Amino acid sequence: DQQVKQNSPSLSVQEGRISILNCDYTNSMFDYFLWYKKYPAEGPTFLISISSIKDKNEDGRFTVFLNKSAKHLSLHIVPSQPGDSAVYFCAAASGGGADGLTFGKGTHLIIQP
Amino acid sequence: GAVVSQHPSWVICKSGTSVKIECRSLDFQATTMFWYRQFPKQSLMLMATSNEGSKATYEQGVEKDKFLINHASLTLSTLTVTSAHPEDSSFYICSAVWTVGNQPQHFGDGTRLSIL
Numbered sequence: 001d002q003q004v005k006q007n008s009p010s011l012s013v014q015e016g017r018i019s020i021l022n023c024d025y026t027n028s029m030f031d032y033f034l035w036y037k038k039y040p041a042e043g044p045t046f047l048i049s050i051s052s053i054k055d056k057n058e059d060g061r062f063t064v065f066l067n068k069s070a071k072h073l074s075l076h077i078v079p080s081q082p083g084d085s086a087v088y089f090c091a092a093a094s095g096g097g098a099d100g101l102t103f104g105k106g107t108h109l110i111i112q113p
Numbered sequence: 114g115a116v117v118s119q120h121p122s123w124v125i126c127k128s129g130t131s132v133k134i135e136c137r138s139l140d141f142q143a144t145t146m147f148w149y150r151q152f153p154k155q156s157l158m159l160m161a162t163s164n165e166g167s168k169a170t171y172e173q174g175v176e177k178d179k180f181l182i183n184h185a186s187l188t189l190s191t192l193t194v195t196s197a198h199p200e201d202s203s204f205y206i207c208s209a210v211w212t213v214g215n216q217p218q219h220f221g222d223g224t225r226l227s228i229l
Contacts, residue, residue, distance in 0.1 A: 002156075004156070032215050034217055034218075036220075041122075041222070042222050042223075043117070043119070043206055043208075043220035043221050043222040043223050044157075044206075044220045045220070046217040046218070046219060046220075049215070049217055051215050089156075089157070096214040096215045096216075099162065100147045100149075100159040100162050100172075101147070101149075101157075101159065101208075101218060102156075102159070103149075103156040103157040103158075104156060105154070105155065105156045106156070
């Protein structure tokens with residue numbers, strides 16, 4: 001039973017436009033959410049996180065939104081750049097991350113020139 | 114930013130061999146390190162949580178006698194896959210966090226393990 005779901009295996013966005021990656025979760029005990037970016041043959045790189053006491057966190061071109069009632073979070077990238085092409089993983093944790101992360105399967109974002 | 118080094122990046126060995134994978138936090142002291150495994154087209158799955166100086170906590174379904182974890186210092190954790198078999202072939206990746214409490218985990222680049 002997958003507790004973190006990324007229903008879009010891939011997403012294609014034109015350069016300069018907004019990329020929106022979605023993630024749903026089922027475990028109501030999750031209180032900390034993260035987005036990671038991964039290139040082939042490399043480990044995931046931390047992008048941005050949000051705790052359950054907030055509904056929005058922004059860092060430069062990246063914004064994460066959390067809707068606790070819907071158990072949904074999204075990552076917005078604006079404007080999208082060619083270097084953003086990668087696989088993006090949504091991850092969730094409970095207890096502030098003490099128990100490790102539960103990952104989604106990832107969304108492959110392709111930025112088209 | 115926080116750097117985690119994992120070695121080796123690729124291992125090919127015969128069935129029955131034991132393989133050791135090292136995970137080092139290079140520029141911070143990691144109170145906790147985690148080991149994950151990823152099969153093709155699947156998510157990263159947590160295998161175990163390792164705290165310095167204490168026994169690792171394994172996730173359900175992960176054999177602790179098969180996957181030996183040692184966390185001898187605040188900068189080094191090792192995963193040993195004992196008597197590896199082809200079904201153990203996978204991508205193993207570690208992460209480290211300097212303190213627990215809404216802090217992001219920082220990942221190594223992973224180890225591709227192929228057992229012939």
